[in-house]
Amino acid sequence: MLSNDQLKQYNEKGYFILESLFSVDEMTELRKRIDYFDAESEKDLMTSGQSFNRIPNQINFTVMLNQKDPYIRNFACQDKFVNITTSILGPDVMLYFDQSVYKRPEANRDFPWHQDNGYIPIDPEHYITCWLALEDATVENGTIWVLPETHKQGVVEHQKTEIGYQCYFGDDPGIPVPLKKGSMAVFSSLLFHRSTPNLSQSTRKGYILQYAPSYAKHGVTGEPFDNGPVIAQGGKSVYVPS
Numbered sequence: 510m511l512s513n514d515q516l517k518q519y520n521e522k523g524y525f526i527l528e529s530l531f532s533v534d535e536m537t538e539l540r541k542r543i544d545y546f547d548a549e550s551e552k553d554l555m556t557s558g559q560s561f562n563r564i565p566n567q568i569n570f571t572v573m574l575n576q577k578d579p580y581i582r583n584f585a586c587q588d589k590f591v592n593i594t595t596s597i598l599g600p601d602v603m604l605y606f607d608q609s610v611y612k613r614p615e616a617n618r619d620f621p622w623h624q625d626n627g628y629i630p631i632d633p634e635h636y637i638t639c640w641l642a643l644e645d646a647t648v649e650n651g652t653i654w655v656l657p658e659t660h661k662q663g664v665v666e667h668q669k670t671e672i673g674y675q676c677y678f679g680d681d682p683g684i685p686v687p688l689k690k691g692s693m694a695v696f697s698s699l700l701f702h703r704s705t706p707n708l709s710q711s712t713r714k715g716y717i718l719q720y721a722p723s724y725a726k727h728g729v730t731g732e733p734f735d736n737g738p739v740i741a742q743g744g745k746s747v748y749v750p751s
Contacts (some may be wrong), residue, residue, distance in 0.1 A: 511596040519597060524659035524686070524696035530589065531641070531691040540643040542578055543716060548570050551611075562673040567616040570607040574716075575737050579751040581607075585718050586740045586748040589626035589666045593695060594637055594720040604723035604737025605636055609643075612634035612651045612713040617706050621675035622656070622683075625698040626721065628674060630728025634664055636698045636721035642688035643714040650709035653685040653694065653702050660697035677701050 511519075532541075550571045554563055563569055575582040585604050586626040594602045599682045606629075606687050612620075646652035656677065683703065686694050696702065698719070707713050723739045726732060740748045 510592050516596065516736075519695065519697070522657040523655070523696060523700035524655055526686065526688070527593075527693045527695060529689065529691050531694050533690060536643055539581070539584055540714060542580055543571070543574060543643065543714070546574060546577055547609055549613050557613050561612060562620070564616075566673070567613055567618075568620065569611045571611075572606070573736060574609060575604060575607050576623050582738070583750045586738060586746075586750070588746055590718065590720065591741045591746045591748075592640070593639070593739050595744050597637055598614075598635075598720065598722055600741065601723040601739070602736070602741040603723040603725070603739045605631075605725065605734055606717075606719040606736050610715045611662050612704065612707045612715075614653060614707050614710055614712065618672060619706065620704040621670055621673050621676050622670065622677035622701050622703045623667060624664060624676055624701060626664045627676055630664075630736075631698075631721060632726050632728045633722060634699070634728070636719055636725065638687075638696050638698055639718040639720070640688070640694040640696070641716045641718065642690055642692050643716055644692050644711070646688040646708070646713055646715060648685050648705070649707075649713065650689060650713040651704050651707040652688060652713070653686050653704050653715075655673075655686055655694075655696065656681060656683045656701040658667065659701040660699035663699065667690045714726075 515525045572718045
């Protein structure tokens with residue numbers, strides 16, 4: 510379970526960090542599997558060209574990984590995530606969405622300030638994003654930055670840009686969130702965050718897992734989501750590993 514200090518920081522600032530939550534060996538195995546799916550989707554992207562915020566040789570999002578590999582699905586539904594998410598969201602939780610985000614050395618622009626809610630409307634609007642470092646995420650290679658306390662504003666208007674939706678155009682640079690391999694940032698889906706250019710010689714690799722109340726629905730259509738399994742009911746794990 511989360512500590513009182515972690516819950517307090519989440520409520521007040523909109524995020525907290527879990528250092529070394531997973532071992533290097535765990536991350537190496539997970540990264541190896543995600544590398545495969547990223548390579549396949551990057552190949553398709555190279556053929557088709559830029560697709561909104563997916564840019565060949567710069568930044569690639571590979572979605573619904575839990576539906577592609579039982580190992581990844583088991584990882585995303587393990588007890589560590591049950592404990593984290595039920596502490597914040599309540600007793601009934603589902604894996605709402607998951608994707609890898611690989612930012613390559615050629616990525617020379619910020620990924621703009623946004624809330625995760627700016628991409629897909631959801632009811633209730635608050636869910637949790639877990640940003641897991643598959644390799645060290647540093648200021649040099651384009652780690653995420655956050656604007657603390659912005660989650661208190663609710664969902665704000667986003668403008669579509671050529672590289673993603675953007676909700677903040679001010680001068681505050683925010684706070685960088687460097688993460689060692691196996692560490693994870695946990696933040697509100699309403700928190701303003703961005704990432705900076707990758708100025709290193711290696712790819713910045715992150716795995717994003719998002720969790721919502723199991724009764725959450727699309728904010729416009731009212732349709733239930735079916736992107737991942739329910740992981741907790743009554744505060745306890747209900748997922749059966751495959």
